[in-house]
Amino acid sequence: MPQMTSFCTLQKYWEQQDFVCSENIPQPHWKPSPGGIGDSYSYIYDHVSSCYARLDQAVHKILGYYPEEVNREGLSFMDKKIHPEDHEPVMDLLQRVWQMILDQPPAYRKEYNMSIDYRLQHANGKFVHLIQQNSILTTDSIGNIVYSSGVCYDISHWQKKTPPTLSLYHNANLITRWRAKPSPVASTISRREKEVVREVCKGKTSIQIADELHISKHTVDTHRKTIMRKLGIKGTPALVQFAHQYELI
Known part of the structure; x- marks a missing residue:
């Protein structure tokens, strides 16, 4: 098999x-x-x-x-x-x-x-x-x-x-x-990525998150893409659901 x-x-x-x-x-x-x-x-x-x-x-x-x-x-x-x-x-x-x-x-x-x-x-x-x-x-x-x-x-x-x-x-x-052993995927999210997730869960746009964290919008967008790839999910609603499920916020 x-x-x-x-x-x-x-x-x-x-x-x-x-x-x-x-x-x-x-x-x-x-x-x-x-x-x-x-x-x-x-x-x-x-x-x-x-x-x-x-x-x-x-x-x-x-x-x-x-x-x-x-x-x-x-x-x-x-x-x-x-x-x-x-x-x-x-x-x-x-x-x-x-x-x-x-x-x-x-x-x-x-x-x-x-x-x-x-x-x-x-x-x-x-x-x-x-x-x-x-x-x-x-x-x-x-x-x-x-x-x-x-x-x-x-x-x-x-x-x-x-x-x-x-x-x-x-x-x-x-x-x-x-x-099964607990999947380590949530633990792969870095401190900065968790900060981005928290702001996303507050309903903020990439521009607003960039201003809040004092980074560029491009960096925020890169973090969001990386997070989605790590978690194997697509879309902001799924990200928010995951964040609440695994207490990333």
Whole structure:
């Protein structure tokens, strides 16, 4: 399996598999989201077509996007909306678990399922903390995963700022759990860059920030570009959200 640097890497991996599909492979049945943890939405992912075969309308309630909007983007939606602090840790965790599953004999792969938590950006710009429970539904005759299903629960009300955790289960029994190390990205912001962030959060323009910090507008703009690159985000709203989330102000 290639090194995972994005959700699209995983999508491309599935697209390169030689699926042996036949009429004997059952179509998955739609299962509504169970309750108990919090608001949730369900999905069934088609690995052959690289799209959602089913996506619960409740995704709009939780993330502010309609199913067709999410499906239009495919897994690139995840790359665009995942919190910049969670992206690298989640990729590392998913790399480990998928490699473990794919190392198993094909006949046993359906016996595994997983759960992982991360944050996705709502349509309103805020971040929603989710825990995703994922199961393998069907495989083809040579063990390629054809359909997987999952439920995403909104746990924002009781889970705050913790590094992503992934749990792998075999026949409903926990066999391993990994907790990602906190991403150091916020610590890469320099003292001067933090000063610029604070002024941006006050709604000041680059010219006003330059006057306040006694530097040139060009220097302010350079700092802003550098900060955006370090954090992997685009736009002032995302920067302000990140600053509040990680107490940069």
